[in-house]
Amino acid sequence: MSNASLIRFRLLLSLFAALSVVVSSVPAAADDVQQDGSWVIKEGRYVRLVTDLPDSPSLAQWVEAFDAAVPLWAHYWGRNPSEMNDWRVTAYLMVDKTKFVAAGTLPRTLPDFRFGYQAGDRIWVLHQPEDYYNRHLLLHEGAHAITAHLFGGGGPPWFMEGTAEWMSTHNWQPAAAQPTTPLPNVPPLAIGIVPASSAMAQGWGRIELIESARKQNRVLGIESVMKYGDSAHREVEPYAWSWLAATLLDMYPLYREVRREAGSSASDRSPQFNSNFYGKLRTQWPVLSARWHMLAHDIDYGWDPSRQAIELDTSLPPLGEKIAMKLDTSHSWQSAPISLMAGQSVQITADGRFTIRKPWRADEFDIDDLDALLLGGAASAVPASTATDGDQSRRDWYSEADGITIHYYRGQPIGKLVARLLPMKQSGSGPYLRPLEDVAIGRSGMITAKEDSWLLLKVNEPPSGYADNEGELVVELSPAN
Structure with missing residues (x-):
């Protein structure tokens, strides 16, 4: 791909962002933790990161990436980023959950979660061994949070989790790692991409899950993905299929427009959401289903939607x-x-x-x-x-x-x-x-x-x-x- 094509591709991908979240009713957490040696706190424009990890350059970069994502998310939804000036998230990145419970920053009433959770303008992420996956999870929960802020919800599970997952799958090149002559107009964060290799998305593993299912002849139809219930995403594989659905919907202009319009109804988690979504694409559904079948069979690292459509x-x-x-x-x-x-x-x-x-x-x-x-x-x-x-x-x-x-x-x-x-x-x-x-x-x-x-x-x-x-x-x- 030429530099010009790469620039256009990354800029286009960078327009897409958050589309999900359920606003849970939980007691207020104590947000007044101080930098007293027990915590490391990093302040960004849109996020305050509180963690029990030792200080490191990665923490500042995760905050930098989150701040870079917010204008992209807003732009995707047709909002001026200036509308988000007064919006801010508190993110708890946890190694020892009991420490956060004792401090009152992790309410006992929250449901159990394996990787991350969001409620209102607060997100909780369990620390992962991989730098990429920590950043991915912070962006994923942030995508939930901004959608809750804009629309009051994220739609049914496949739409909520798939869109947040897709909007947080990213390339990140912090300022310190920029090449001597960076490509003009290419932002440090690109979202809504398919990673070039597994090494560039360590810990993520969605493509490997789909590949494993493919080898076992367990490729789900898109209608089955759309039927996921509230408990489906307690496992990891549904995230992969939901992400793939979001990937398909972004590959084709008509599907993409319907997906973006659906954001205005994201507070609706009832079957009516899917009925409305299907209704807008009913005449296209035979081709959409066939394209899904192809995508599920072929998806791999380095996927270039412009050459795969x-x-x-x-x-x-x-x-x-x-x-x-x-x-x-x-x-x-x-x-x-x-x-x-x-x-x-x-x-x-x-x-x-x-x-x-x-x-x-x-x-x-x-x-x-x-x-x-x-x-x-x-x-x-x-x-x-x-x-x-x-x-x-x-x-x-x-x-x-x-x-x-x-x-x-x-x-x-x-x-x-x-x-x-x-x-x-x-x-x-x-x-x-x-x-x-x-x-x-x-x-x-x-x-x-x-x-x-x-x-x-x-x-x-x-x-x-x-x-x-x-x-x-x-x-x-x-x-x-």
């Missing part, structure tokens, strides 16, 4: 005669201009070369291994230009439809043409969707539909791999029966 048309004609389409190799799944009926087979052939890696991605390859592959006669990996032996990492690399076998993703070479049949009616066993299967096509292959389906095609890449791809494949589709 899928255009689906419910009125495509069935395949009748041979047709050709151009496949953009810089984008993930793309729908063929035809549908396949149950029992119909299609022969797929592909031709063309495209750039699979730019020099700035060369560190992903072992150059010696790549040379060995090329010298051994691998037909699909071709250097884009001649270079001296010492200059190999500065070359672009081409691929053809069979891919480059030096690097694999989900069992197939990167760059290889793959196909997927996406049922036009989503179904499964109970709350779970049926698994989706990918078929490796390469230069030529055939696939048969078991039910009426969209035919989707892409070159195989991890989600973060499409940014430096350039070129097209010409794909021909012919009836095979």
Whole structure:
């Protein structure tokens, strides 16, 4: 992704923020703890952090990140950040809960919680081993708090927790860690993102939970996620599915607008909230459900919504005669201009070369291994230009439809043409969707539909791999029966 695209992407993501919270009726906590050696207190513009941790630079950075998030949350809801000038949260970050109970800052009447809790303008977070996850939890509960302040609630559990979770999943680059020449206009905090790697979101683990469920054929339909009850989020996995629902709703402009409008009704936790939400998207629901199925199957670190969004048309004609389409190799799944009926087979052939890696991605390859592959006669990996032996990492690399076998993703070479049949009616066993299967096509292959389906095609890449791809494949589709 170019610097300009990265800037636009991060700025867009930075507009999204808090959408959840239940305002609990709890007794007032004692907020007059003093810096007497028992506590460390950090004062920010929008948050007062009280903790029994020893002082460290991380505490100041967590406060800095919280302060950076508030204007973004306000902006997302169409509010001027100046409206939040008089709003402030007290956050208790706890190692020893009993110490806070004794001080009167953790009311005994609060329900038991594993990670964090919010009531009004107070939040409580249990300290975690990971720097990222502590910051994430503070932002998560802060997202609840600002939504309670603006709307009096956060909606039903899937909406409340999913939106707060999504609005607190972030990239953070404090001022002290900024590069010598930072990108212009890029804020230190970006929210509503999919982390680039697990190392950049230590302790979070939502994608791993979804991946585990996927391997066990336990992918929930979005309707099942929307039915979560009040006790569902005592476990961690519902946070992952709720976050994924919020991710889907932000990927497409129409869904995003409905989601933002729903904030004005966030005080409603009754079934009517879901009825109203569904009603606004009723005509879109078959496509929305199919997109959910795809997202749940494919979500991974480095997810780039701009390259992963899928255009689906419910009125495509069935395949009748041979047709050709151009496949953009810089984008993930793309729908063929035809549908396949149950029992119909299609022969797929592909031709063309495209750039699979730019020099700035060369560190992903072992150059010696790549040379060995090329010298051994691998037909699909071709250097884009001649270079001296010492200059190999500065070359672009081409691929053809069979891919480059030096690097694999989900069992197939990167760059290889793959196909997927996406049922036009989503179904499964109970709350779970049926698994989706990918078929490796390469230069030529055939696939048969078991039910009426969209035919989707892409070159195989991890989600973060499409940014430096350039070129097209010409794909021909012919009836095979």
